[in-house]
Amino acid sequence: xxxxxxxxxxxxxxxxxxxxxxxxxxxxxxxxxxxxxxxxxxxxxxxxxxxxxxxxxxxxxxxxxxxxxxxxxxxxxxxxxxxxxxxxxxxxxxxxxxxxxxxxxxxxxxxxxxxxxxxxxxxxxxxxxxxxxxxxxxxxxxxxxxxxxxxxxxxxxxxxxxx
Amino acid sequence: xxxxxxxxxxxxxxxxxxxxxxxxxxxxxxxxxxxxxxxxxxxxxxxxxxxxxxxxxxxxxxxxxxxxxxxxxxxxxxxxxxxxxxxxxxxxxxxxxxxxxxxxxxxxxxxxxxxxxxxxxxxxxxxxxxxxxxxxxxxxxxxxxxxxxxxxxxxxxxxxxxxxxxxxxxxxxxxxxxxxxxxxxxxxxxxxxxxxxxxxxxxxxxxxxxxxxxxxxxxxxxxxxxxxxxxxxxxxxxxxxxxxxxxxxxxxxxxxxxxxxxxxxxxxxxxxxxxxxxxxxxxxxxxxxxxxxxxxxxxxxxxxxxxxxxxxxxxxxxxxxxxxxxxxxxxxxxxxxxxxxxxxxxxxxxxxxxxxxxxxxxxxxxxxxxxxxxxxxxxxxxxxxxxxxxxxxxxxxxxxxxxxxxxxxxxxxxxxxxxxxxxxxxxxxxxxxxxxxxxxxxxxxxxxxxxxxxxxxxxxxxxxxxxxxxxxxxxxxxxxxxxxxxxxxxxxxxxxxxxxxxxxxxxxxxxxxxxxxxxxxxxxxxxxxxxxxxxxxxxxxxxxxxxxxxxxxxxxxxxxxxxxxxxxxxxxxxxxxxxxxxxxxxxxxxxxxxxxxxxxxxxxxxxxxxxxxxxxxxxxxxxxxxxxxxxxxxxxxxxxxxxxxxxxxxxxxxxxxxxxxxxxxxxxxxxxxxxxxxxxxxxxxxx
Numbered sequence: 001x002x003x004x005x006x007x008x009x010x011x012x013x014x015x016x017x018x019x020x021x022x023x024x025x026x027x028x029x030x031x032x033x034x035x036x037x038x039x040x041x042x043x044x045x046x047x048x049x050x051x052x053x054x055x056x057x058x059x060x061x062x063x064x065x066x067x068x069x070x071x072x073x074x075x076x077x078x079x080x081x082x083x084x085x086x087x088x089x090x091x092x093x094x095x096x097x098x099x100x101x102x103x104x105x106x107x108x109x110x111x112x113x114x115x116x117x118x119x120x121x122x123x124x125x126x127x128x129x130x131x132x133x134x135x136x137x138x139x140x141x142x143x144x145x146x147x148x149x150x151x152x153x154x155x156x157x158x159x160x161x162x163x
Numbered sequence: 164x165x166x167x168x169x170x171x172x173x174x175x176x177x178x179x180x181x182x183x184x185x186x187x188x189x190x191x192x193x194x195x196x197x198x199x200x201x202x203x204x205x206x207x208x209x210x211x212x213x214x215x216x217x218x219x220x221x222x223x224x225x226x227x228x229x230x231x232x233x234x235x236x237x238x239x240x241x242x243x244x245x246x247x248x249x250x251x252x253x254x255x256x257x258x259x260x261x262x263x264x265x266x267x268x269x270x271x272x273x274x275x276x277x278x279x280x281x282x283x284x285x286x287x288x289x290x291x292x293x294x295x296x297x298x299x300x301x302x303x304x305x306x307x308x309x310x311x312x313x314x315x316x317x318x319x320x321x322x323x324x325x326x327x328x329x330x331x332x333x334x335x336x337x338x339x340x341x342x343x344x345x346x347x348x349x350x351x352x353x354x355x356x357x358x359x360x361x362x363x364x365x366x367x368x369x370x371x372x373x374x375x376x377x378x379x380x381x382x383x384x385x386x387x388x389x390x391x392x393x394x395x396x397x398x399x400x401x402x403x404x405x406x407x408x409x410x411x412x413x414x415x416x417x418x419x420x421x422x423x424x425x426x427x428x429x430x431x432x433x434x435x436x437x438x439x440x441x442x443x444x445x446x447x448x449x450x451x452x453x454x455x456x457x458x459x460x461x462x463x464x465x466x467x468x469x470x471x472x473x474x475x476x477x478x479x480x481x482x483x484x485x486x487x488x489x490x491x492x493x494x495x496x497x498x499x500x501x502x503x504x505x506x507x508x509x510x511x512x513x514x515x516x517x518x519x520x521x522x523x524x525x526x527x528x529x530x531x532x533x534x535x536x537x538x539x540x541x542x543x544x545x546x547x548x549x550x551x552x553x554x555x556x557x558x559x560x561x562x563x564x565x566x567x568x569x570x571x572x573x574x575x576x577x578x579x580x581x582x583x584x585x586x587x588x589x590x591x592x593x594x595x596x597x598x599x600x601x602x603x604x605x606x607x608x609x610x611x612x613x614x615x616x617x618x619x620x621x622x623x624x625x626x627x628x629x630x631x632x633x634x635x636x637x638x639x640x641x642x643x644x645x646x647x648x649x650x651x652x653x654x655x656x657x658x659x660x661x662x663x664x665x666x667x668x669x670x671x672x673x674x675x676x677x678x679x680x681x682x683x684x685x686x687x688x689x690x691x692x693x694x695x696x697x698x699x700x701x702x703x704x705x706x707x708x709x710x711x712x713x714x715x716x717x718x719x720x721x722x723x724x725x726x727x728x729x730x731x732x733x734x735x736x737x738x739x740x741x742x743x744x745x746x747x748x749x750x751x752x753x754x755x756x757x758x759x760x761x762x763x764x765x766x767x768x769x770x771x772x773x774x775x776x777x778x779x780x781x782x783x784x785x786x787x788x789x790x791x792x793x794x795x796x797x798x799x800x801x802x803x804x805x806x807x808x809x810x811x812x813x814x815x816x817x818x819x820x821x822x823x824x825x826x827x828x829x830x831x832x833x834x835x836x837x838x839x840x841x842x843x844x845x846x847x848x849x850x
Contacts (some may be wrong), residue, residue: 016776052707080720080722081713081719082720084720084721085738086741095741095743118768132521137814138814140766141767141768141769142767143708143768144767
């Protein structure tokens with residue numbers, strides 16, 4: 001087979017391909033799979049029902065008094081390691097807003113959803129997005145366990161003077 | 164149209180690079196005579212019949228390798244980095260480079276071998292070795308199939324074996340091999356990862372003894388060793404269970420038996436002539452070298468019965484702990500050795516033409532394929548015939564007291580005239596074998612049962628190893644074969660004298676092999692391993708849990724940050740989080756102090772490492788994974804103010820993630836002082 005013939009064949013093949021340019025056939029989409037954000041679908045459902053609780057798996061958080069001292073202590077430990085770099089316990093903004101009064105500003109469900117479902121909240125929750133516009137640094141997802149998140153909430157309530 | 168120079172380039176590639184005087188490839192010879200007549204006329208009218216890219220790649224190749232943005236590849240492939248000393252990870256079929264895993268060389272990208280935590284990984288009995296040569300890889304197996312736990316890698320130069328964890332894609336362990344002259348025949352493994360093998364390429368005098376260099380001295384003093392490295396099935400930790408001392412020769416590659424041949428290990432050899440000099444000629448004298456067959460179950464029995472001898476030696480065992488984030492070295496002082504002349508009947512030799520490289524066991528475990536680099540045929544041995552020959556003592560003689568089985572008695576058959584320079588064979592699980600041919604630059608597909616050649620495709624150029632994902636296991640995935648080529652030459656845009664190496668992906672789903680894709684690789688790819696992505700990806704470690712961080716210098720939150728001084732050693736306990744370092748102002752350090760920055764990344768989110776660099780630090784920088792602590796040692800030479808900052812873009816305020824170290828002249832009374840200052844401008848309460 002001569003080079004010339006090959007070249008011509010290739011050229012005609014190229015022309016055929018080019019003439020199919022408007023074809024709506026999709027390239028192979030079947031290779032592999034995509035990673036699905038777990039729980040995202042559930043999260044959206046909650047959001048639709050009541051925006052003030054945020055987006056995530058918490059639609060009802062039971063609070064009780066007096067506060068649980070064990071949770072306050074665990075919450076403070078988690079705060080020191082995972083939160084204290086950016087949030088003060090006063091009302092002073094550091095990287096993120098100070099925590100003073102946060103349990104009065106936000107529903108407990110919203111707080112729990114925000115700290116456990118950070119990226120979805122920052123992408124879709126109007127209140128979280130408004131905060132991002134002020135702080136300009138996305139709150140890091142600190143991979144809090146459910147227990148850590150609940151302890152933090154107890155620590156926040158303690159910080160806000162709840163007994 | 165072929166450009167006038169193109170054909171000549173191609174042919175020049177073959178002559179220069181193969182560096183042989185016996186090129187008999189029919190296309191080449193034909194074309195060479197035409198070249199002699201008229202190069203210009205040839206270029207204008209007569210193409211080199213080696214297929215060009217245009218003709219070798221058919222129309223649907225692109226769709227077969229296209230992995231749409233956001234989609235995943237079907238396979239991970241782990242590819243040896245050759246003289247780079249590292250291991251690279253590619254997605255297949257796209258050929259996209261996913262990661263370089265540092266193993267036997269320092270790595271400026273993430274600080275491996277530079278930071279204080281990982282320096283011990285590269286420690287040996289001969290000190291810190293910053294750069295080695297990495298050739299072969301083996302994925303851990305259970306029942307002869309990939310299990311996705313670990314990847315083993317060899318250091319070819321300073322003999323070592325490493326274990327890479329497939330959850331974190333990090334090197335967790337490096338074991339030095341004593342009594343080895345170069346760990347080439349490694350790290351092949353048994354079907355349940357009972358053992359990882361380490362066979363010496365260079366015979367050397369045992370016990371690091373000195374000896375004169377001559378062929379006579381080689382015969383008298385030089386030995387080869389094979390180390391059986393036991394693997395703890397829970398932790399993966401390696402230890403040398405025993406070493407077999409063999410007559411001096413070069414062990415090249417090896418494979419464990421599987422199925423019926425489980426319990427045996429097979430090694431290819433060259434230089435059974437026992438030359439110490441000009442091996443190119445002197446080690447190519449005999450018609451046949453050997454495949455060494457070792458019955459390791461029997462060797463185990465000898466060891467259990469106390470037949471192995473304790474030999475005093477010294478070798479390093481380095482392990483990385485993911486909770487302390489630190490590597491530590493242990494020095495081991497003895498090794499058990501087995502001598503086949505004292506403990507009989509567990510080592511046999513099978514003649515194999517001629518300087519065999521590959522020594523590959525098919526998925527059924529019955530056939531062992533020898534690939535003589537200089538042979539014009541491929542011998543296929545039968546395990547059953549080998550064991551029958553041993554039972555019937557069908558030997559042709561002995562080599563240093565080890566029985567040599569008669570070639571014909573062990574032989575299943577020969578693949579006749581397969582090509583030139585057979586190197587290495589893998590399998591598709593459908594009864595077919597794929598052998599690489601370095602000299603004739605091609606892959607040849609043949610049938611194991613009747614030894615008939617079924618197909619051949621050219622490679623560009625000078626293929627070394629090839630790899631079918633799972634092709635060395637009991638159950639190959641059998642979809643692709645990948646050629647790892649020694650020469651890239653004109654395949655990519657030129658980048659000066661130094662070029663990337665190249666891999667080529669072929670579909671083997673149909674009767675005929677089909678070239679789909681070229682992609683460049685790092686270093687020199689020798690062997691590789693491929694595994695279904697689904698066997699690994701869901702176990703992936705995304706972060707290190709900060710609550711489990713047991714690093715002795717961790718800062719558990721900013722409250723725990725501090726700077727301490729003992730003598731001239733200053734330890735800075737620092738944290739990093741988007742987007743500030745704490746402390747970011749440090750004073751009281753003096754010229755000549757040994758300053759250790761222990762940076763803890765407080766992030767707990769995937770893909771948020773922080774970097775750390777200090778101006779004029781003559782050691783390195785750091786890259787710290789979420790939840791990890793890493794340490795940079797800095798000895799300032801001059802007084803002044805040294806800026807430091809985060810080197811890995813982390814947020815909109817990454818550029819602000821910076822600070823200052825004040826260095827005073829030696830002997831000044833500046834007190835230690837540190838902190839991350841008052842907020843400025845005045846605090847604003849956020850709603």
